[in-house]
Amino acid sequence: MATVPADKLKIIQRFGPHQNFMRGDQLSTSVEPDRLVKTHCCFCGQQCGIQLKVKDTPEGGEVIGFEPWEEFPFNRGMLCPKGIKRYLQGAHPDRLLTALRRDEGAESGFSAMPYQQAIEHVASEIGRIQKQHGNAAVGILGGASLTTEKTYLLGKFARVCLKTPYIDYNGRLCMVSAGAANKKAFGIDRTTNPWSDMVGTDVIWVAGSNVAECSPITTNYLWQAREQGAKIIIQDPRITPAARTCDLYLPVKPGRDAALFAGVLHLMIENDWIDRDFIREFTVGFEQVAEYCKQWTPAHTAEVSGVPERPIRKAAELWGTAKTSFLFHARGIEHHSNGVQNALGTINLVLASGRIGKPKCGYGTIVGQANGQGGREHGQKCDQLPGWRDISNPEHRKYIAGVWGIDEKDMPGPGVDAYEVFRKIDAGEIKGLISICFNPIVSLPDNTFVRRALEKLEFYVAIDFFLNDTAHHADIVLPGSLHEEDEGVVTQVEGRVIKINKAVDCPGEARQDWIVIQDIAKALDRPKGFEFRAPREIFEELRIASRGGVADYSGITYEKVERQMGVFWPCPSHDYKTGEPVPDHPGTPRLFERGSYNPTAKGAGPFYFSDGKARFNVADYRVPVDDISEEYPIFLTTGRVISQFLSGTQTRRIGPLVEQYPEPRIEMHPRLAAKLGIKDEDWTTAETRRGSITLRAMVATTIRPDTVFIPYHWPGKKSPNQLTVAAQDPISKIPQYKVCGCRVCKAEAAPEYASQLEPQQ
Amino acid sequence: MKPAELHFFIDPNRCIGCQACVQACSECDTHRGESMIHLEYVDRASSVQTVPVVCMHCDQPTCAEVCPADAIKRTADGVVQSARKPRCIACGNCVMACPFGVPEVYEDRQLMMKCDMCYDRTSVGKKPMCATVCPSQALFFGSREQIEQMRPQSMPANTFRFGNQTITTRVFTMIPKIGAQKQQYIDVTAAMDEEAWPRNVRLNVIGDAPLPSLTEAGLPLDPFAEMEV
Numbered sequence: 001m002a003t004v005p006a007d008k009l010k011i012i013q014r015f016g017p018h019q020n021f022m023r024g025d026q027l028s029t030s031v032e033p034d035r036l037v038k039t040h041c042c043f044c045g046q047q048c049g050i051q052l053k054v055k056d057t058p059e060g061g062e063v064i065g066f067e068p069w070e071e072f073p074f075n076r077g078m079l080c081p082k083g084i085k086r087y088l089q090g091a092h093p094d095r096l097l098t099a100l101r102r103d104e105g106a107e108s109g110f111s112a113m114p115y116q117q118a119i120e121h122v123a124s125e126i127g128r129i130q131k132q133h134g135n136a137a138v139g140i141l142g143g144a145s146l147t148t149e150k151t152y153l154l155g156k157f158a159r160v161c162l163k164t165p166y167i168d169y170n171g172r173l174c175m176v177s178a179g180a181a182n183k184k185a186f187g188i189d190r191t192t193n194p195w196s197d198m199v200g201t202d203v204i205w206v207a208g209s210n211v212a213e214c215s216p217i218t219t220n221y222l223w224q225a226r227e228q229g230a231k232i233i234i235q236d237p238r239i240t241p242a243a244r245t246c247d248l249y250l251p252v253k254p255g256r257d258a259a260l261f262a263g264v265l266h267l268m269i270e271n272d273w274i275d276r277d278f279i280r281e282f283t284v285g286f287e288q289v290a291e292y293c294k295q296w297t298p299a300h301t302a303e304v305s306g307v308p309e310r311p312i313r314k315a316a317e318l319w320g321t322a323k324t325s326f327l328f329h330a331r332g333i334e335h336h337s338n339g340v341q342n343a344l345g346t347i348n349l350v351l352a353s354g355r356i357g358k359p360k361c362g363y364g365t366i367v368g369q370a371n372g373q374g375g376r377e378h379g380q381k382c383d384q385l386p387g388w389r390d391i392s393n394p395e396h397r398k399y400i401a402g403v404w405g406i407d408e409k410d411m412p413g414p415g416v417d418a419y420e421v422f423r424k425i426d427a428g429e430i431k432g433l434i435s436i437c438f439n440p441i442v443s444l445p446d447n448t449f450v451r452r453a454l455e456k457l458e459f460y461v462a463i464d465f466f467l468n469d470t471a472h473h474a475d476i477v478l479p480g481s482l483h484e485e486d487e488g489v490v491t492q493v494e495g496r497v498i499k500i501n502k503a504v505d506c507p508g509e510a511r512q513d514w515i516v517i518q519d520i521a522k523a524l525d526r527p528k529g530f531e532f533r534a535p536r537e538i539f540e541e542l543r544i545a546s547r548g549g550v551a552d553y554s555g556i557t558y559e560k561v562e563r564q565m566g567v568f569w570p571c572p573s574h575d576y577k578t579g580e581p582v583p584d585h586p587g588t589p590r591l592f593e594r595g596s597y598n599p600t601a602k603g604a605g606p607f608y609f610s611d612g613k614a615r616f617n618v619a620d621y622r623v624p625v626d627d628i629s630e631e632y633p634i635f636l637t638t639g640r641v642i643s644q645f646l647s648g649t650q651t652r653r654i655g656p657l658v659e660q661y662p663e664p665r666i667e668m669h670p671r672l673a674a675k676l677g678i679k680d681e682d683w684t685t686a687e688t689r690r691g692s693i694t695l696r697a698m699v700a701t702t703i704r705p706d707t708v709f710i711p712y713h714w715p716g717k718k719s720p721n722q723l724t725v726a727a728q729d730p731i732s733k734i735p736q737y738k739v740c741g742c743r744v745c746k747a748e749a750a751p752e753y754a755s756q757l758e759p760q761q
Numbered sequence: 762m763k764p765a766e767l768h769f770f771i772d773p774n775r776c777i778g779c780q781a782c783v784q785a786c787s788e789c790d791t792h793r794g795e796s797m798i799h800l801e802y803v804d805r806a807s808s809v810q811t812v813p814v815v816c817m818h819c820d821q822p823t824c825a826e827v828c829p830a831d832a833i834k835r836t837a838d839g840v841v842q843s844a845r846k847p848r849c850i851a852c853g854n855c856v857m858a859c860p861f862g863v864p865e866v867y868e869d870r871q872l873m874m875k876c877d878m879c880y881d882r883t884s885v886g887k888k889p890m891c892a893t894v895c896p897s898q899a900l901f902f903g904s905r906e907q908i909e910q911m912r913p914q915s916m917p918a919n920t921f922r923f924g925n926q927t928i929t930t931r932v933f934t935m936i937p938k939i940g941a942q943k944q945q946y947i948d949v950t951a952a953m954d955e956e957a958w959p960r961n962v963r964l965n966v967i968g969d970a971p972l973p974s975l976t977e978a979g980l981p982l983d984p985f986a987e988m989e990v
Contacts, residue, residue: 704950705949
């Protein structure tokens with residue numbers, strides 16, 4: 001029974017989100033911290049180094065503030081507002097201090113339950129469902145904000161303990177288009193160069209990335225590159241803060257990116273702005289791509305992409321004639337049913353230029369979540385095993401089964417993507433669900449469907465530190481750990497493995513997530529392989545499991561990470577060529593260097609295919625699903641604001657961040673607003689085939705007049721994912737968040753929620 | 762490096778409006794919970810441009826000159842301090858007089874407070890909180906040599922004229938060098954326009970008269986003005 005057990009307002013009243021502000025020791029100017037703990041931010045994939053100020057208390061300590069960590073090489077003390085105020089999520093009135101059980105008799109819908117009793121109830125329900133309906137009737141949803149140890153453990157838990165194929169994670173909404181494109185083109189999935197390679201380049205192309213708001217620290221790299229003479233190209237339907245002063249702004253129409261890349265490559269070929277030697281020696285497949293690009297004349301490209309011919313020509317010239325360059329992209333081009341093709345379009349531009357695998361010549365995908373990189377490498381993805389191995393590959397299965405001490409035949413095969421998990425719940429195939437670090441009712445598209453599916457579950461257990469919006473549907477909520485309450489590694493945007501350090505203890509009955517997962521395994525009477533006593537022990541097993549895989553962590557130790565302030569994978573424990581131990585391998589900051597040796601190519605070339613060559617792939621433009629029409633004539637696109645993060649479970653509870661941008665608004669150009677008779681701040685309704693939303697308008701010239709933008713961090717009636725379409729990329733299964741047809745009008749009245757809810761709720 | 766050799770530089774061209782400076786300022790050990798930085802959109806309806814303002818630490822601080830209670834002191838190394846609590850009468854003279862609009866009177870504690878360049882940090886050789894965290898380094902703290910080496914496209918200036926008053930400050934503003942002054946992207950439709958790309962659109966600065974029509978401003982007529990959307 002996974003319906004919401006009480007009036008939503010009553011649940012919110014009890015469990016929040018409420019805003020937390022500085023208080024007590026946090027406000028005092030005379031309290032000195034007892035300890036400074038070097039760790040990293042808990043939010044985006046930049047993973048800025050930060051020091052937490054900790055005051056020791058009988059309860060295991062409290063974080064009372066932060067101090068910049070200027071020695072950490074990536075951010076040198078720089079932080080965005082989220083990192084600065086993140087400590088206010090600790091000692092928060094909404095923090096779950098006990099397990100909860102669904103209780104329709106309680107006003108707030110939930111009652112406290114002793115932790116061990118809750119674990120036993122979870123085990124008995126999972127056991128019951130698996131006995132009645134088979135192992136595959138239970139699914140697991142993980143997340144890319146977990147440490148790599150936890151993602152590894154969760155993948156192992158699914159395959160070894162529950163023996164279900166159905167595990168996937170919220171990176172499905174984030175990194176998978178980039179990952180799939182990297183796999184197809186390079187045979188490895190990682191940003192190719194450290195960010196420091198950006199400074200000193202001739203040109204930087206930012207494709208669909210609102211750097212200033214979504215990966216703020218990258219801004220300084222961008223500006224520093226500009227000081228040294230780099231030209232900056234930014235492609236976005238909105239003039240983002242970084243686009244305002246860029247050298248070339250390409251106002252692409254939502255969903256038309258692949259067309260733009262093909263048009264630019266067309267001009268590069270026409271003008272011979274390509275590196276024919278590199279293409280011949282290090283790549284395959286260029287001819288087919290060149291053939292495809294023939295149709296993308298500047299006029300045709302301009303017509304489709306919404307970017308005029310002149311800037312398209314200028315972009316081709318800047319990119320084509322540069323000697324050094326960096327190109328990076330993010331969700332703007334990836335959140336599409338054509339997301340993999342869009343990413344491949346950028347890779348084709350990079351490969352045609354030959355500017356990769358050298359200093360000041362790079363390509364990168366900006367990860368969204370803390371562990372967006374590491375979280376997609378070690379097995380919580382439905383088709384994957386640790387070390388970026390493939391669950392369908394017999395050799396890979398055999399190796400991992402050996403590490404786990406199981407019979408390979410007992411290991412389930414590939415599962416399905418996170419959205420498909422909900423389709424299987426809806427179809428009655430999956431009846432039990434475990435979720436951690438995932439808030440799908442806010443973050444998945446067409447979330448009315450997600451709600452319907454959740455209501456059909458026989459049993460749902462959510463692990464979280466706050467009662468997230470999806471957990472309202474849970475039968476049992478297990479109190480997990482905040483970032484500062486545990487240790488482990490994550491891999492940040494550059495591919496640098498870094499260490500999260502524990503600052504304080506879990507409060508009340510809350511437990512570190514890896515303990516919660518192991519407690520369930522124990523209560524199921526299947527403890528074998530889940531008896532780790534510390535994250536370090538999990539990491540040691542992960543090192544072995546990743547050894548020889550593409551994402552090879554075998555040469556990384558906690559000590560090396562701390563000593564070097566991060567280690568770029570691959571970092572093997574044994575030399576790939578000789579098999580000799582290499583305990584001092586420093587890691588691999590830059591991929592694909594000429595003459596480099598990798599275990600896939602075995603010396604044939606720098607790329608991760610047996611012939612050592614990179615692949616050109618035809619990056620086909622396709623019209624988006626549910627594109628604009630007569631009935632729905634305006635593009636709807638969604639994204640982030642600087643002060644909020646993902647579904648807002650944490651950031652909507654931090655007062656100073658809520659104050660910075662309290663509620664979502666519908667951003668539109670004054671020309672569109674004038675046509676619709678809408679003024680700034682007016683209540684405005686946007687409607688798609690799936691639903692409607694009423695928010696205040698924000699009228700500004702910084703967005704295409706044919707497009708509206710809504711940030712996605714809010715739940716319920718404020719969630720633009722009521723409107724978005726659940727169309728997915730056929731390869732990566734990423735949802736098409738960045739475009740669908742909508743219509744917009746002035747609302748007749750304020751929505752009901754306006755008088756009932758605080759801005760963050 | 763000695764504290765006196767370190768300077769504060771503001772480069773509004775770099776600012777992305779993220780408010781890291783504002784949030785970090787409120788974490789400062791001398792005024793926890795309050796931010797002394799002003800960060801405003803110039804005119805959000807027509808641009809994402811934001812401008813951070815910290816105290817400029819004038820060589821002859823107007824705020825101190827107009828203070829009837831002699832509550833505002835300038836240190837030997839040129840930092841103009843927040844008002845001294847026992848002296849300040851919260852009259853607000855400094856608020857009215859400061860040409861940069863920096864000081865604020867906090868009514869609840871009857872005290873003027875403003876940016877003191879994190880004196881607790883800078884006086885011991887650390888960087889101010891805001892300039893340490895600023896992700897775009899629109900706020901930079903370092904030596905003249907560093908800024909000249911790192912920012913070859915602009916130059917620091919610290920002389921400002923307000924009517925007949927000329928003010929020199931300890932804090933520098935970065936001015937783009939001649940030729941480095943770039944046009945800004947302000948209205949998307951300008952970038953969608955084949956003929957007039959790129960072009961400057963004047964910002965509707967607070968207090969300005971309404972924008973003149975584009976033709977009056979000597980710019981090409983916007984061909985998208987009648988565009989169906």
